[in-house]
Amino acid sequence: MVASDDTKPTVEGDAGGSKKAAKKAAKAAEKQQKKAEHKASSVQNEVQDEKDISEGRYGIMKLIQSTGENRDRVYTDVKDLGVALEGKTVWVRVRLQTSRAKGKQCFCVLRQACHTVQLLMSVNEERAISKNMVKFTGNITKESIVDIQATVARTGAPVDSCSVRDVELVGVQVWVVSQARPQLPLQIEDAARPENNDPEGLKIRVNQDTRLDNRVLDLRTPANQAIFRIEAGVCRLFRDILTKRATVLYEQIITKESIVDIQATVARTGAPVDSCSVRDVELVGVQVWVVSQARPQLPLQIEDAARPENNDPEGLKIRVNQDTRLDNRVLDLRTPANQAIFRIEAGVCRLFRDILTKR
Template identity: 40%
Template sequence: MSSEEPLQSAPSEENPEKKLSKKELAKLERQRKRQEAAAAASAAAGVSAVTLEAEDPLAENYGEIPLIDLQSKEISGKKWTEVKDLTNELKDQVVLIRGRAQAIRAVGKKMAFLVVRERGFTVQCVLTVAQDVVSPQMVKFATSLSRESIVDVEGVISVPTQPITGASQQHCLLIFEDAARSELEIEKALQAGEQLVRVNQDTRLNFRVLDMRTPANQAIFRIQCQVENIFRQFLLSEGFVGIHTPKLIAGSSEGGSAVFRFDYKGTPACLAQSPQLHKQMSICGDFGRVFEVGPVFRAEDSFTHRHLCEFTGLDVEMEIKEHYSEYLRKTLRLTFEEGVQMLKEAGVEIDPFGDLNTESERKLGQLVLEKYGTEFYILHRYPLAVRPFYTMPCHDNPKYSNSFDVFIRGEEIISGAQRVHVPEFLTERAQSLGIDVKTISTYIDSFRYGAPPHGGFGVGLERVVMLFCALNNIRKTSLFPRDPQRITP
């Protein structure tokens, strides 16, 4: 009810039948007082706002930046400093930073603490009322900021006598278990009877932009960037050529049903499951050694901790001189048959001509660690029946193939093989697996003009980072993951 609305008057003596009780009269009186108080507060607030703005001589030192000043209006020449670069060497210097208001705390009316975060690094800012610098209104404005707001702060660097535990400019240890708290911290809190908020993975992914701001995620994706960079730089140093292959293709690169199919201007097409066919065609084009970093699409229904429908592939293809295992000779290598035998001796029954499931791979990883003292090994000579059509069979037993997987901590991270480079044999292998060779005719024809023996492999970037950081789910290493149940954000 507004203050302008008249209160209901008490009935007159001439209308005794409408006379209100004492309780009702008291209620009306309380209502009248509330209206008067609200009107007075509203008027005072309006006057106060005008007075503060008019009387504060330091109003230009704070406030909302007008949109026009953020529309690339001009280059001011201001020198900006990143939070991560704030060190003791900058003591007593004036710096200008931009970041997010992570935490705000008022101490009376003349002091406030503001923690500013920029890409995982934080600094504590102290505002105290000082003549010609900071006004009480400025302190009040700072404490009214919404958390996660973008703020520009200019001030003098001061080095405290005691370390600031609430800021990152100290030595720190990152544990990649929870984006905000470690499992150890959570366990201690639960034992102490404390209640901590735990955000589940789906909620994090639904609000991924906010989740990215956590220090752990900032670190994870910087590690991922460097893994890709090291992969690229090493191959370039070894004479490889970076290529970019099409992702819209006719047929399917691997065969099988796990492909995203669509109509391409009246022609059946699909998203590439890998750059495999075009990698090999590049070898036929005399590039010798090629690699690609690009998206890979798999329309599989595997809703597991290590599968995605779209991920970043690190792919390699190269000529070989004599044998597909000419390199990595020092790495522990076990044949598929040896791996199956180790599992059988441990009581795990495996089809000798089938593939290993996730549980078998993990168990084999444990057995290898116990016997050989390593978590990194190669399993090769897989059954031909579980490998793609372009895989070269073994010379001594056509039931097995010149293929391999590389494992870390019991999980496969690399899959590769020597390829079939004889067109007639390639056609035969494709037909035996029910692949329409017409859809891959240009691929097969590229071998008719002469092709050297060659092989290669593919690595999933997200899976490598997941295992390297000892994370429990591949979605934590995909910026915006796509799985059978998620296509947003």
């Protein structure tokens, strides 16, 4: 009896304490839930308002399916941006090199080949630029291809970090055409750093094997772009000079099957050359460079493989066995007969392809 009397109040006290704790926890959970719902509703309303402001002005461009959409859009090259276009709205297709978002503004560096320009995105209700649009621009991964509609504006001070220094672009629309991966094997700014005398004093180097394994990224550096432009300019000047002097660069396989580059002048022949397909003109050689020298002894001669089986006009009974032809198929395919067969086959295939396409 005593034991039962002593234990009964203890059980009731524990039950009462657990009920109070449960009620207290339930009230705290309900309060937390209401707070979360209120916060979610406020954020949703804010996002909804901002989306309504910039709706249809930014995002990821849908897949191109040859529907003709945006076909009339005219793009302006970054190198052509200048003070003459101040106040005008232009479209540019560029790569996003760097971006820096802070508060209600976002500064980006846009690159096209070796030319760069600064882009400014700032929250503005009059121009329908929302905070979400600025945040979206700041989150675009580096080296992504973007289409940007912007207004050309004069800068207060020259932009030293870009090749176009007198003007900047004030964004109106931002569309991601091709999004790059978040983590790239190497950064363009790291690959573009000089080997010595780094002005920033950073000892960041990209290894040679990393450059070669990711050659597509390495070729985007300003130094490599400049090298290709110099090479293209020298080749263009060289061709222009040769064109003005009525000379041509002609590549031909000679009788011994060596490949050579011949710089020659085109001259008219006194009499038709029966041994050549081009009979009225000839090349007067100026310089000759051997590109690929053939072996002195070839398994078969092209003139022997090209002789007809019957009625040889020269009366020579020289025949090339079938196994020799198959073993040296590369040489056998150079005969005029095989070349003519390939041309006829290609012409017939092209004819049928055109007929089926027109239908």
